[in-house]
Each structure stands twice: as C-alpha cells, then as structure tokens.
Amino acid sequence: MSSAPQIPAPIVAPPGRSRRAGAAKTSPVRDLLALTERPEVISFAGGLPAPELFDLDGIRAAFDEALQAPGVLQYSTSEGSAALREEVARRYTADGLDTSASDLIITTGSQQGLGLLATSLVDPGDTILVEEPCYLAALQTFALAGARVVGVPYDGDALDLEALDRLASAHSAKFFYTVPTFQNPTGRTHDLVARKQIAEIALRRGLRIIEDEPYRQLRYSGDALPSLATLAPDHVLSLGSFSKVLAPGLRIGWIRTTPDIRPTATIAKQAADLHTSTIDQAAAARYLASGRGDLALDRIRSSYAERRDAMLSGLPSALPAGSTWSRPDGGMFVWARLPEAMDATQLLTKALAHDVAFVPGAPFFAGPADPRTLRLSFTTYAPDRIRTGLSRLGAASGAAG
Ligand code: PMP
Numbered sequence: 001m002s003s004a005p006q007i008p009a010p011i012v013a014p015p016g017r018s019r020r021a022g023a024a025k026t027s028p029v030r031d032l033l034a035l036t037e038r039p040e041v042i043s044f045a046g047g048l049p050a051p052e053l054f055d056l057d058g059i060r061a062a063f064d065e066a067l068q069a070p071g072v073l074q075y076s077t078s079e080g081s082a083a084l085r086e087e088v089a090r091r092y093t094a095d096g097l098d099t100s101a102s103d104l105i106i107t108t109g110s111q112q113g114l115g116l117l118a119t120s121l122v123d124p125g126d127t128i129l130v131e132e133p134c135y136l137a138a139l140q141t142f143a144l145a146g147a148r149v150v151g152v153p154y155d156g157d158a159l160d161l162e163a164l165d166r167l168a169s170a171h172s173a174k175f176f177y178t179v180p181t182f183q184n185p186t187g188r189t190h191d192l193v194a195r196k197q198i199a200e201i202a203l204r205r206g207l208r209i210i211e212d213e214p215y216r217q218l219r220y221s222g223d224a225l226p227s228l229a230t231l232a233p234d235h236v237l238s239l240g241s242f243s244k245v246l247a248p249g250l251r252i253g254w255i256r257t258t259p260d261i262r263p264t265a266t267i268a269k270q271a272a273d274l275h276t277s278t279i280d281q282a283a284a285a286r287y288l289a290s291g292r293g294d295l296a297l298d299r300i301r302s303s304y305a306e307r308r309d310a311m312l313s314g315l316p317s318a319l320p321a322g323s324t325w326s327r328p329d330g331g332m333f334v335w336a337r338l339p340e341a342m343d344a345t346q347l348l349t350k351a352l353a354h355d356v357a358f359v360p361g362a363p364f365f366a367g368p369a370d371p372r373t374l375r376l377s378f379t380t381y382a383p384d385r386i387r388t389g390l391s392r393l394g395a396a397s398g399a400a401g
Pocket of ligand 1 (some may be wrong): 248
C-alpha cells in the first residue's frame with residue numbers, strides 16, 4: 001500500500017532547473033558514442049590511458065603502507081595532505097617553476113580544480129576566453145558557472161594571438177583558459193614564442209590565465225617548454241593532475257594558485273567536498289616518494305610514443321585523400337580534418353558499422369563548429385590493435401583499397 005499523502009488536485013509541479021544548467025551543452029554525439037562500448041569496437045574515441053601501464057604493484061604497496069599510518073581514514077584539511085603537496089611542489093621547482101606546498105590546493109582530479117576556479121572567478125554573464133576548439137568538459141564547467149564563453153581561433157596550427165589580444169580587451173575577459181601543451185582535443189602545443197606573447201598580453205592587459213597541464217609530462221619528441229606560470233607568475237593559475245601519468249581512478253589533481261585567489265579557492269574546495277580522499281592522497285604521496293613514478297612514466301612515454309607513431313603511419317590509408325591531421329609531440333590525441341564537404345559525424349556512423357570509433361570534433365567548439373574535424377586517441381591500444389582499427393576506418397571511409 002502506498003503511504004503517499006492524499007493531496008487534492010491540481011498538484012503543483014516543482015520549479016525547473018537553473019538557467020545555467022540549461023546552458024550546459026550535452027554532446028549531440030553521445031548516443032553514437034554509447035555504441036562504442038560494444039566489446040568488438042576498437043574505440044579511438046575516449047581519452048583513456050592504457051590500463052596495462054598502470055603500476056599496479058607500486059600503487060598497491062603505497063596503499064598498504066599508507067594504511068599503516070594513523071589518520072589516513074580520518075577527515076583532513078581542505079588544502080590537502082602536506083606530504084603530497086610537498087611532492088608536487090618539488091616537481092614544479094625541478095621543472096623550473098619555484099613552488100612551495102602552500103601554493104597548492106589538492107583537488108579531486110583537475111576537473112574539480114576547473115570547477116573551483118570557475119566558482120572563484122566567474123559571475124553569471126562574465127565573458128571568458130577559450131581556445132577554439134577547447135576541452136569539452138571545461139566548456140561544460142564554464143557554462144554551468146554562467147560564463148559567456150568566447151573562442152579564440154587558431155590560424156593553422158598556431159593560436160591567433162592578435163585575436164586573443166583583441167578579444168581580451170573587447171570583453172574585459174575574466175580569464176583565458178588554455179591547455180598549452182598537447183591540447184585536448186587537438187594535440188597542439190604553444191611554442192616558446194607564442195608562450196611569451198601570451199604572457200606579454202596577460203601582463204599588458206591584466207588578463208588572468210588558467211593553464212591546464214594534464215599532458216605536460218607525456219612528451220615523446222621535441223624540447224620541454226616553460227609553463228606560462230614561469231613567464232607571468234602573478235597572472236597564471238595552473239592546474240595539474242596524476243590522471244595521465246599515474247592513474248585517473250585515483251582522482252588526484254591540484255591547483256597551483258596565486259596568493260590573491262588562494263583563500264577563495266580554499267573556501268570553494270571546502271564547500272565542494274571538504275577535502276579530497278585522505279587515503280588516496282596518502283597513497284599518492286607515498287608512491288611518489290618511493291621513486292617508482294619516474295620509472296612508470298618512462299614506460300608510459302615509450303609505449304605511447306610507439307602508439308602515436310603507429311597511428312600517424314596508419315592515417316594516410318585510413319582517412320580519405322585530402323584529409324589533414326596534427327603530428328603531436330606528446331599527449332594522447334591526433335586531430336584530423338576531412339576534405340571539403342565531408343562530415344565527421346556521418347563518417348562516425350559508417351565507422352561504427354565497421355566496429356571502429358572516434359569522436360567528431362564539433363562538440364569541442366564554443367562557437368560555430370567545424371563539422372569536418374575529428375579527434376582520435378592513440379593511447380588505449382597496442383600498435384597492432386591501432387593498425388587493425390585504422391584499417392577498419394579505411395574501409396569505412398573508402399580510403400582503403
Ligand atoms: N583537463 C584536460 C585538458 C583534460 O583532458 C582532462 C581529462 N581528460 C582533465 C582536465 C580532467 O582530468 P582529471 O580530472 O582526471 O585530472
């Protein structure tokens with residue numbers, strides 16, 4: 001028998017969702033991508049690290065050790081574990097960016113860092129600038145914060161810095177969000193000259209920058225570049241993550257904050273979830289201190305380099321003649337563009353019929369989308385499987401044979 005109270009009609013419906021929630025895009029390719037979960041599909045769609053490269057023994061040992069220490073199952077501070085922050089700070093300093101533990105707030109993945117910075121910096125209606133195309137879940141976060149998101153276009157493979165300068169001044173933008181190294185979705189990297197110019201614009205215009213660097217350590221060729229925070233320390237907030245170099249399931253990331261934003265971001269963190277899992281932070285700190293992380297990262301880098309090369313050498317016979325694609329020095333993604341009049345979403349439907357998948361590029365655009373673009377991830381499978389997937393794609397696109 002139902003225990004619902006007897007209320008006379010008419011029943012009043014509850015109020016609807018917020019305007020901000022309504023503004024967040026759901027991806028039109030979501031339904032198609034649900035089909036990529038069939039086991040027979042070789043999916044270049046997700047940005048999944050290779051699970052066989054996780055250092056399971058090292059991580060297990062770190063959890064075992066961490067569980068012997070008092071307090072690891074207790075509540076802890078919102079800024080995060082001192083031991084973990086010191087490990088992260090040491091790595092920044094070794095990388096040329098002087099950092100102390102107090103500059104860092106540990107977050108539940110760098111995705112949470114993005115949300116905390118949006119909460120700390122954006123009022124509904126504020127304009128923010130992003131690279132066009134941009135990391136999809138950043139677009140969602142900024143839309144949920146009520147931001148007006150304006151895309152800064154690329155000119156070929158380089159960001160249009162004159163447009164950045166012009167848009168920053170025209171909109172009094174709250175910040176410019178960038179993934180400067182091996183961007184998601186394009187794999188593009190801002191070279192040294194571009195970095196210096198972005199920093200120069202930030203200093204001259206008083207433009208704040210959020211640099212999101214989950215792929216920085218996944219470099220397979222070319223020289224390391226200074227982070228934007230090195231070039232404009234008071235204007236740049238940096239986000240980092242262990243998702244791509246250790247394991248995404250740990251959900252450990254961080255904000256390297258500037259002193260003006262630190263108190264607000266700490267309150268935002270407290271309000272979001274009090275703190276990131278104490279035991280996960282303790283295990284991550286122990287794992288890093290054990291020195292195994294560098295060995296694991298070397299293994300990841302050399303495997304991913306082979307996978308990138310397998311993808312780059314297979315693409316000419318997988319995509320239709322006249323297609324172009326990026327040749328990234330690192331990260332996880334290749335960005336391709338189909339010839340005139342072709343549409344990547346239509347190609348995905350055909351690809352799925354051949355049990356292979358990728359992500360169409362359209363959802364990654366803040367403004368008008370380029371329907372010819374697509375993103376392929378090369379990290380999930382070994383080279384042989386990549387070659388099989390690409391020959392299926394060649395059959396689907398009509399490029400093969
Ligand atoms: N930023 C970028 C550019 C990403 O590609 C991702 C993950 N795909 C994230 C942030 C979020 O990573 P996480 O929350 O796992 O640290």
